[in-house]
Amino acid sequence: MSDTAIVYQNSTPRRLRIDDRYIAPIFITCILLVGQYYYHILESYQNTVLAIITSISMELILGKMFTGKWPHWASAYISGISVGILVRSPFIWPFALCSAIAITSKYVIRYKGRHVWNPSNLGISALLFLAPAYVASLSIQFGNNIGPIVVIWCLGTAIIYRLRRFHITATYVASFVAFAFLRSLIVHDPFLSELSPLTGPVFQLFIFFMITDPKTTVHSKHGRMLVAFLIAFAENIFRLNGAVHAPYYALCIVGPAALVIDLTLSSKRKQAAVLEAN
Amino acid sequence: MQSRVPRVILTVFFVMLFAIPILLRKQTERKEHADKIASAYPDISLSRYGFHLKEVAHQSGIDFTHQAPELDSKLAPIMPEIASMGAAVSIVDYDKDGLPDIYVTNSAVGSKNCLYHNLGSGKFKDVAAEMGIADLNKPGDGVCMGAVWGDYDNDGYEDLLLYRWGRQELFHNDQGKVFTRVTDTSGLPKWVNANSAIWLDYDNDGKLDLLICGYYPDNIDLWHLKDTVMMPSSFEFAVNGGRKYLLHNLGNGKFEDVTQKMGLNSTRWTLAAVSADLRGTGYPDIFLSNDYGVSDVYLNDKGKVFHESGKSVLYWGIGTGPKSGMSASVGDIFNTGKYSIYVSNITEEGVLIQGNNLWVPKEGTSGDSIQYDNQASNLGVERGGWSFGAQFGDLNNDGSLDIFLTNGFISGDKVQNYWYDFAKVAVGNSAIIGDAKNWPAIGNRSHAGYQQKRLWLNDGAGKFTEVAQMAGVTDTHDGRSVAFADLSNSGALDVVVANQKGPLLLYKNIVKPENSWIEFSLEGTASNRSAIGAQVRLRWNGQEQLQEVSGGSGFCAQNDRRLHFGLGKNPQIKEVQIRWPSGKIQTITSPQPRIVLKIKEPI
Numbered sequence: 001m002s003d004t005a006i007v008y009q010n011s012t013p014r015r016l017r018i019d020d021r022y023i024a025p026i027f028i029t030c031i032l033l034v035g036q037y038y039y040h041i042l043e044s045y046q047n048t049v050l051a052i053i054t055s056i057s058m059e060l061i062l063g064k065m066f067t068g069k070w071p072h073w074a075s076a077y078i079s080g081i082s083v084g085i086l087v088r089s090p091f092i093w094p095f096a097l098c099s100a101i102a103i104t105s106k107y108v109i110r111y112k113g114r115h116v117w118n119p120s121n122l123g124i125s126a127l128l129f130l131a132p133a134y135v136a137s138l139s140i141q142f143g144n145n146i147g148p149i150v151v152i153w154c155l156g157t158a159i160i161y162r163l164r165r166f167h168i169t170a171t172y173v174a175s176f177v178a179f180a181f182l183r184s185l186i187v188h189d190p191f192l193s194e195l196s197p198l199t200g201p202v203f204q205l206f207i208f209f210m211i212t213d214p215k216t217t218v219h220s221k222h223g224r225m226l227v228a229f230l231i232a233f234a235e236n237i238f239r240l241n242g243a244v245h246a247p248y249y250a251l252c253i254v255g256p257a258a259l260v261i262d263l264t265l266s267s268k269r270k271q272a273a274v275l276e277a278n
Numbered sequence: 279m280q281s282r283v284p285r286v287i288l289t290v291f292f293v294m295l296f297a298i299p300i301l302l303r304k305q306t307e308r309k310e311h312a313d314k315i316a317s318a319y320p321d322i323s324l325s326r327y328g329f330h331l332k333e334v335a336h337q338s339g340i341d342f343t344h345q346a347p348e349l350d351s352k353l354a355p356i357m358p359e360i361a362s363m364g365a366a367v368s369i370v371d372y373d374k375d376g377l378p379d380i381y382v383t384n385s386a387v388g389s390k391n392c393l394y395h396n397l398g399s400g401k402f403k404d405v406a407a408e409m410g411i412a413d414l415n416k417p418g419d420g421v422c423m424g425a426v427w428g429d430y431d432n433d434g435y436e437d438l439l440l441y442r443w444g445r446q447e448l449f450h451n452d453q454g455k456v457f458t459r460v461t462d463t464s465g466l467p468k469w470v471n472a473n474s475a476i477w478l479d480y481d482n483d484g485k486l487d488l489l490i491c492g493y494y495p496d497n498i499d500l501w502h503l504k505d506t507v508m509m510p511s512s513f514e515f516a517v518n519g520g521r522k523y524l525l526h527n528l529g530n531g532k533f534e535d536v537t538q539k540m541g542l543n544s545t546r547w548t549l550a551a552v553s554a555d556l557r558g559t560g561y562p563d564i565f566l567s568n569d570y571g572v573s574d575v576y577l578n579d580k581g582k583v584f585h586e587s588g589k590s591v592l593y594w595g596i597g598t599g600p601k602s603g604m605s606a607s608v609g610d611i612f613n614t615g616k617y618s619i620y621v622s623n624i625t626e627e628g629v630l631i632q633g634n635n636l637w638v639p640k641e642g643t644s645g646d647s648i649q650y651d652n653q654a655s656n657l658g659v660e661r662g663g664w665s666f667g668a669q670f671g672d673l674n675n676d677g678s679l680d681i682f683l684t685n686g687f688i689s690g691d692k693v694q695n696y697w698y699d700f701a702k703v704a705v706g707n708s709a710i711i712g713d714a715k716n717w718p719a720i721g722n723r724s725h726a727g728y729q730q731k732r733l734w735l736n737d738g739a740g741k742f743t744e745v746a747q748m749a750g751v752t753d754t755h756d757g758r759s760v761a762f763a764d765l766s767n768s769g770a771l772d773v774v775v776a777n778q779k780g781p782l783l784l785y786k787n788i789v790k791p792e793n794s795w796i797e798f799s800l801e802g803t804a805s806n807r808s809a810i811g812a813q814v815r816l817r818w819n820g821q822e823q824l825q826e827v828s829g830g831s832g833f834c835a836q837n838d839r840r841l842h843f844g845l846g847k848n849p850q851i852k853e854v855q856i857r858w859p860s861g862k863i864q865t866i867t868s869p870q871p872r873i874v875l876k877i878k879e880p881i
Contacts, residue, residue, distance in 0.1 A: 039514070039515065039600075040598045066284070066285070088630075088631050089631060090631060090633040090654070090655045091655065093298075097295060097298060097299070101292070101296070104291065104292045104295065107285075108285075108289050108292045126296060130299040130300055130303075131299030131302070131303065132629075133303060133306065133628070134631075135299075135628070135631070136627075136628060136629055136630055146707060146709075149707065187718075189699070189718040189719075190717075190718065192706075192710045192716045193699070193702060193710070193716050193717060193718050195706075195710070196703045196705065196706030196716070197702050197705055197706065199706045199710065200706055200707075201705075239702075243698070244628065244629050244697060244701045244702075245628075
């Protein structure tokens with residue numbers, strides 16, 4: 001999920017201000033704890049703890065090794081906790097493996113100095129695709145009641161708005177609803193059945209944390225909205241082909257492609273600007 | 279160049295991470311392939327595992343195919359999903375000839391149930407019609423979901439409780455000659471959409487009581503729906519299912535509803551119930567496996583009231599992780615004199631991996647403070663399929679209880695499946711999933727169909743090995759109910775499997791003769807005559823195994839009431855201790871193995 005590590009200017013008094021790097025970790029931890037307390041969303045604490053420990057350890061080791069500095073732990077923490085929540089497996093090893101793939105990808109698959117895949121999205125997608133016998137995605141619900149969903153949506157919206165990422169979530173949700181309607185016409189299934197995933201917890205985590213990841217989204221606002229639309233479009237194609245894990249796969253394909261194009265165009269623009277300046 | 283080396287190493291490491299699941303998959307596929315080949319050679323299974331199962335239903339005179347019910351046309355788009363249960367099997371020696379018989383339910387309106395009388399020569403004959411318990415799927419009555427046997431009036435013959443989505447029926451066994459319907463005077467509830475019922479004597483008064491568990495709420499008539507809002511409100515936290523009925527036997531052929539008084543207030547979607555004395559109190563506790571939610575554990579407070587304790591993480595931990603409970607059975611898997619509880623759930627590669635639960639008592643805990651851990655993963659009995667019935671039994675007579683598990687939900691088109699549509703709705707809000715009209719039509723698609731069964735052999739040291747294919751269990755029907763019985767009194771547990779819209783299978787068990795056994799046929803006097811709830815503690819060769827006569831276990835099933843113990847090679851039986859429901863303790867010293875020991879409760 002999100003590698004949120006961007007610090008935004010705001011007008012909150014300094015002593016009351018929370019470093020924005022901690023907002024997403026705090027929020028997702030609250031979801032985890034409340035979800036676990038009321039709905040027992042985790043198979044076991046051990047699996048989630050292992051995912052987090054693996055993630056942070058890998059980040060610290062690889063960060064120090066390849067950048068010479070100790071990286072901040074917040075990003076890896078979010079990746080680890082996301083793996084711990086979203087991966088379902090009767091085995092313990094997928095939690096460690098998924099976190100390891102997620103963090104290692106940040107240091108291996110890079111383009112113009114940036115990692116291009118959302119780490120946890122890549123890790124989860126890889127395991128869902130390569131190890132379906134051992135791994136599935138979160139299926140448990142937050143009670144199916146409207147209350148918890150409203151709370152998560154309100155809090156998530158407020159946080160994402162503060163982080164200036166709300167336009168991504170809004171575009172994706174609007175696109176999803178439109179494509180759900182389109183799919184219901186194509187496959188002749190009830191519209192509500194197509195809309196149903198949006199009301200589940202996986203999507204709440206997906207739309208607030210995964211697709212808004214600052215490190216793996218394009219730099220312009222309109223570009224980010226376009227990418228959100230394209231993710232929804234790709235997901236729609238996957239859904240029409242009966243892919244259960246459509247959102248993960250859609251982000252896994254569209255996200256990096258969009259970022260590579262964006263970085264390439266930015267690079268060319270910079271080169272052109274330099275040439276023009278000279 | 280130097281700085282590139284770590285990056286190359288890291289890249290290789292990264293690629294290796296991706297290779298791990300692929301290699302594991304290959305390894306599993308190789309084992310499955312080898313098992314498939316070996317399944318054609320019974321001798322391999324016999325020499326390696328000490329037993330082999332051979333499907334002999336047709337040769338034995340059993341030709342039964344289950345028919346599913348047809349419900350209200352409003353449910354037509356998802357009819358296979360709703361009308362997906364009803365194949366049930368229970369074992370009874372209804373005529374006391376010393377040979378276990380087989381009763382199997384059908385579920386289409388007009389279809390017939392069968393009572394296969396054991397002729398003793400490996401042959402069976404359907405006598406349900408002449409005994410008056412065949413034609414039990416009449417329009418307006420509902421359709422059969424299962425049957426359990428217990429001698430409610432202590433006349434020495436096992437009576438029949440038939441539970442339906444609809445009206446429940448009680449049949450009195452008239453000395454093994456015919457069954458008389460006594461429902462109208464019995465006080466049974468009028469209409470219950472039941473998928474589970476068990477006999478138990480919860481207050482040890484010597485008269486068998488009944489527990490009937492609703493699945494759909496009672497106010498739903500599946501043939502005359504007012505609307506389509508009849509689905510669970512949640513796939514993990516639903517409490518809008520059917521109520522339970524604990525019916526106290528008054529002793530005059532009547533039963534009194536004591537559910538509320540006794541504290542059984544669950545309205546979860548119960549698919550299986552089992553009762554056993556989990557804490558050694560002398561009174562049977564009740565375990566409910568619930569679909570769309572957590573299990574319920576009701577602790578018996580000396581027959582006066584039940585306390586629901588499953589939700590307490592501190593004491594049980596069972597009632598906190600919601601899954602799709604579909605079976606409940608108890609067994610002393612480590613020969614420690616304590617029961618573990620096996621609950622089947624759903625596992626589908628890449629979609630939904632709930633895993634089955636094996637609740638094992640934590641070491642050092644017992645009595646009221648007993649705690650359970652889910653050890654299914656550690657012991658290797660977690661992954662089944664879309665699992666239904668499961669039973670414990672020592673299939674190779676090595677002295678340790680094994681597990682047989684049925685799998686498979688809907689076998690339709692082999693190419694197209696319903697999983698995607700199921701998954702997209704199942705994660706949604708209650709307003710969406712609770713209404714059947716929001717569910718996409720399934721058509722002829724499969725949904726977790728054509729699944730292999732599981733047979734886990736217990737090595738007694740904490741490891742279970744899956745041997746179903748090797749042992750000869752190769753069918754891929756949509757398994758529902760499984761029951762064990764030594765049908766030929768040969769000391770080997772045979773396996774009977776009822777399949778939804780499929781044939782009744784009889785797996786004849788051929789066991790290596792070196793492994794010994796002993797069986798107990800108990801009859802209560804002060805206790806209920808069926809001896810349901812009686813515990814047998816067998817001590818031999820330095821070990822001890824505890825078993826209990828059950829009034830129903832697994833999914834819509836009942837094993838033979840006789841208790842079967844495998845003993846391994848050269849057993850020296852030290853003693854047998856029987857604790858009758860009345861509280862009497864009876865000890866038998868050094869009985870000979872390889873016999874069916876008939877024991878009457880001492881007066």
